[in-house]
Amino acid sequence: MLHQPAHKAGSVERLEAEPVNAARQRRPLYEKRRKIFPKRAEGRFRRFKWLVMLVTLSIYYLTPWIRWDRGAHAPDQAVLIDLGARRFYFFFIEIWPQEFFFVAGLLVMAGFGLFLVTSAVGRAWCGYACPQTVWVDLFLVIERFIEGDRNARMRLDAGPWTLDKIRKRVAKHSIWLVIGVVTGGAWIFYFADAPTLLKSFVALQAAPAAYMTVATLTATTYVFGGLMREQVCTYMCPWPRIQAAMLDENSLVVTYKDWRGETRSRHAKKAAAAGEAVGDCVDCNACVAVCPMGIDIRDGQQLECITCALCIDACDGVMDKLGRERGLISYATLSDYAANMALATNGGATAIDTRRVRGANGAFVDGIRHFDWRIIFRPRVLVYFGIWVLVGLGLLYALVSRDRLELNVLHDRNPQYVVESDGSVRNGYMIKLLNMIPEQRRITLTLEGMPSAQMRIAGQGDGRSFLVAIDPDKVTSLKVFVTIPKAKLPEAEQGFSFKAEDPSSHERDVYRANFNQPAAAK
Amino acid sequence: MADEHKHVDEVSGVETTGHEWDGIRELNNPMPRWWLYSFYATIIWAIGYAIAYPSWPMLTEATRGVLGYSSRAEVTAELSDAKAAQAGNVERIASDKIEDIMADPELRQFAISAGASAFKVNCAQCHGSGAAGGKGFPNLNDDEWLWGGKPEEIYQTIAHGIRHAGDGETRVSEMPAFGDMLAPEEIRATAAYVASLTGTPSSPALVEPGKQVFADNCASCHGADAKGSREFGAPNLADAIWLKGEGEQAIIDQMRLPKHGVMPAWLQRIGDPVVKELAIFVHSLGGGE
Ligand code: SF4
Numbered sequence: 001m002l003h004q005p006a007h008k009a010g011s012v013e014r015l016e017a018e019p020v021n022a023a024r025q026r027r028p029l030y031e032k033r034r035k036i037f038p039k040r041a042e043g044r045f046r047r048f049k050w051l052v053m054l055v056t057l058s059i060y061y062l063t064p065w066i067r068w069d070r071g072a073h074a075p076d077q078a079v080l081i082d083l084g085a086r087r088f089y090f091f092f093i094e095i096w097p098q099e100f101f102f103v104a105g106l107l108v109m110a111g112f113g114l115f116l117v118t119s120a121v122g123r124a125w126c127g128y129a130c131p132q133t134v135w136v137d138l139f140l141v142i143e144r145f146i147e148g149d150r151n152a153r154m155r156l157d158a159g160p161w162t163l164d165k166i167r168k169r170v171a172k173h174s175i176w177l178v179i180g181v182v183t184g185g186a187w188i189f190y191f192a193d194a195p196t197l198l199k200s201f202v203a204l205q206a207a208p209a210a211y212m213t214v215a216t217l218t219a220t221t222y223v224f225g226g227l228m229r230e231q232v233c234t235y236m237c238p239w240p241r242i243q244a245a246m247l248d249e250n251s252l253v254v255t256y257k258d259w260r261g262e263t264r265s266r267h268a269k270k271a272a273a274a275g276e277a278v279g280d281c282v283d284c285n286a287c288v289a290v291c292p293m294g295i296d297i298r299d300g301q302q303l304e305c306i307t308c309a310l311c312i313d314a315c316d317g318v319m320d321k322l323g324r325e326r327g328l329i330s331y332a333t334l335s336d337y338a339a340n341m342a343l344a345t346n347g348g349a350t351a352i353d354t355r356r357v358r359g360a361n362g363a364f365v366d367g368i369r370h371f372d373w374r375i376i377f378r379p380r381v382l383v384y385f386g387i388w389v390l391v392g393l394g395l396l397y398a399l400v401s402r403d404r405l406e407l408n409v410l411h412d413r414n415p416q417y418v419v420e421s422d423g424s425v426r427n428g429y430m431i432k433l434l435n436m437i438p439e440q441r442r443i444t445l446t447l448e449g450m451p452s453a454q455m456r457i458a459g460q461g462d463g464r465s466f467l468v469a470i471d472p473d474k475v476t477s478l479k480v481f482v483t484i485p486k487a488k489l490p491e492a493e494q495g496f497s498f499k500a501e502d503p504s505s506h507e508r509d510v511y512r513a514n515f516n517q518p519a520a521a522k
Numbered sequence: 523m524a525d526e527h528k529h530v531d532e533v534s535g536v537e538t539t540g541h542e543w544d545g546i547r548e549l550n551n552p553m554p555r556w557w558l559y560s561f562y563a564t565i566i567w568a569i570g571y572a573i574a575y576p577s578w579p580m581l582t583e584a585t586r587g588v589l590g591y592s593s594r595a596e597v598t599a600e601l602s603d604a605k606a607a608q609a610g611n612v613e614r615i616a617s618d619k620i621e622d623i624m625a626d627p628e629l630r631q632f633a634i635s636a637g638a639s640a641f642k643v644n645c646a647q648c649h650g651s652g653a654a655g656g657k658g659f660p661n662l663n664d665d666e667w668l669w670g671g672k673p674e675e676i677y678q679t680i681a682h683g684i685r686h687a688g689d690g691e692t693r694v695s696e697m698p699a700f701g702d703m704l705a706p707e708e709i710r711a712t713a714a715y716v717a718s719l720t721g722t723p724s725s726p727a728l729v730e731p732g733k734q735v736f737a738d739n740c741a742s743c744h745g746a747d748a749k750g751s752r753e754f755g756a757p758n759l760a761d762a763i764w765l766k767g768e769g770e771q772a773i774i775d776q777m778r779l780p781k782h783g784v785m786p787a788w789l790q791r792i793g794d795p796v797v798k799e800l801a802i803f804v805h806s807l808g809g810g811e
């Protein structure tokens with residue numbers, strides 16, 4: 001039934017396309033999934049989506065292969081999450097575990113970025129950039145390449161299992177699986193040196209976790225992108241629900257303009273001649289045929305719609321052929337839509353009558369509201385933008401002002417102090433010097449305050465300042481003893497400071513420490 | 523309920539289960555297929571798991587499972603892995619001299635860490651978890667050493683113990699009970715003299731006679747200057763550290779009826795490498811010489 005030959009209506013091809021779920025016939029929740037065979041769309045949104053796909057997939061697959069020279073003491077991979085050494089490298093930025101708030105901040109920015117985009121231009125994330133959308137698109141390219149476009153695919157699907165069908169299906173699923181392996185493979189390269197890992201992976205010598213990860217991601221890519229497709233968006237993904245809460249009457253959503261499309265008619269000329277009100281929609285079903293979600297946008301806003309805008313392309317093509325204005329389906333706000341509907345129905349008093357929206361010369365009357373880009377800059381969007389920018393500036397400030405030399409001190413607590421044979425009192429400290437750049441450094445460690453105190457580092461004797469070599473990109477631990485002679489006890493100063501300073505860059509960090517002494521000496 | 527024709531709900535057009543509560547009927551909607559298949563998959567998984575892994579409790583133990591997995595064996599394997607990873611260092615500690623170990627910063631650090639954990643198991647009971655000791659139990663952090671604070675000397679002390687019967691090389695010394703040999707006044711005078719070396723005695727008049735008693739009876743072990751002798755494990759009495767307690771009364775008590783600490787010999791019990799690790803650890807605490 002689905003593959004009935006298409007009718008011809010003038011120059012416009014009329015397709016038999018039944019939406020998987022329609023207002024006139026709601027699908028029961030427990031019904032078996034109806035297969036969707038999206039037709040190839042052409043137009044400016046489709047071209048834009050090819051571009052987005054190219055860019056996003058290239059970023060994903062190629063990023064781990066970018067090299068970035070950091071010298072001898074750090075890896076030369078531009079983007080690397082080194083879980084073993086607990087370092088995150090991103091081009092010129094190196095993040096230590098305690099700086100993970102940068103990543104948290106980026107996630108906060110990503111969240112507000114989504115709010116921002118959604119309130120401004122609707123579910124653009126879903127329609128263009130979401131991995132699910134991008135990979136389904138990629139899988140559909142393969143499917144079309146092997147099995148042909150919509151009609152051929154529907155014929156093949158309904159037909160018997162011939163040798164040709166088996167050949168095509170095997171080819172399609174094999175290529176899908178290969179894409180899955182490459183996708184999972186690209187993921188693991190973010191976590192280890194990519195060329196080395198690739199070699200050991202192929203030689204079957206990589207860590208089991210690598211193979212497990214690739215296997216899991218191959219499976220999810222294949223199942224989500226090839227088999228489940230629109231069901232992931234409709235049933236599994238929480239975003240449609242959350243994003244719906246961020247849309248308001250001024251958000252851009254893909255809209256079918258009933259007020260100029262209705263009454264749809266396949267025999268427009270005849271109907272118009274009979275004096276009936278005829279809309280622009282010729283009921284060709286092109287919009288339904290291209291929809292990857294299998295819905296009919298003419299039923300109005302629907303949860304399933306990912307605003308991929310392919311139906312806009314399809315309908316614009318039809319309108320071009322008919323010589324009418326494009327945009328019967330287009331991005332529009334609900335408030336414009338409602339105003340125009342009120343005009344077309346005389347405030348809801350009558351059915352839609354396109355004669356109210358078009359003047360005698362066929363042009364739209366002045367009362368019709370068209371999209372005004374200024375509506376994007378409304379308070380809600382500006383607030384999201386403001387927060388997004390603030391978080392971004394905060395992160396930027398934190399990034400340029402952060403320390404690359406850090407000093408942490410652990411004061412011995414057991415024993416709290418030691419009385420030496422000459423009656424002096426000694427405290428022990430574990431000093432941790434964090435050299436957060438991949439270069440060997442010599443820093444001075446100095447005691448500030450408590451003028452009578454002396455510092456001792458094993459093997460270096462006594463003093464109040466030492467030159468210490470610290471390893472590149474590492475934490476260097478030093479056991480330090482601080483002693484106050486008996487004559488100077490009790491020490492009145494409550495505390496003192498350790499100061500670490502790089503004499504060449506003057507980068508420094510100061511740690512305020514305490515000195516414990518016997519109660520009797522206080 | 524047993525009727526042939528199932529009741530069909532008018533609104534939804536779905537069959538009901540036939541159960542009814544006050545007019546409310548339960549729709550007999552099928553399970554979503556993905557849910558049903560997941561459920562079957564868990565059953566198959568459970569069967570496979572029960573065959574592969576220990577699962578069914580029997581009278582004495584659970585079934586073993588064909589893979590022969592046990593968490594105890596896993597721990598054993600992990601432990602032997604850890605041992606294997608340390609093997610190189612442990613071997614070097616066993617074969618090298620202490621001074622050579624100390625000269626290699628990495629090996630020294632390994633020995634200190636290993637010594638720290640051995641200390642917690644074997645030594646902390648007397649010397650405390652921070653090695654700060656207590657009355658009668660020496661503080662190992664400070665720079666006073668009864669029997670010497672060089673790594674080799676510390677090794678010797680740990681290996682053979684102090685006054686440990688049954689070890690020929692154990693460190694031995696015994697302070698006589700002066701309560702039987704000296705008059706109480708003499709003992710009090712000696713205590714006053716010893717106290718005067720580092721502080722103010724209770725009665726300055728006793729210091730001079732005490733000095734004489736000390737020279738006659740004590741200087742042979744503690745030295746004429748009372749700075750002690752490591753040969754006899756005789757403590758320095760002219761410093762700030764008092765193993766048996768501070769003050770004249772504590773000195774009097776120790777003179778009259780001395781208490782002698784005993785430390786076990788560890789070499790036979792924990793072996794040479796661990797004793798080396800302990801010696802290096804104790805030496806690193808801050809007082810090592
Ligand atoms: S209705 Fe249009 S915009 Fe929405 S998912 Fe379908 S094709 Fe994309």
Ligand code: SF4
Pocket residue numbers: 256261280281282283284285286287288298314315316318328329
């Ligand atoms: S809305 Fe456009 S594409 Fe869809 S049926 Fe009408 S004319 Fe065709």
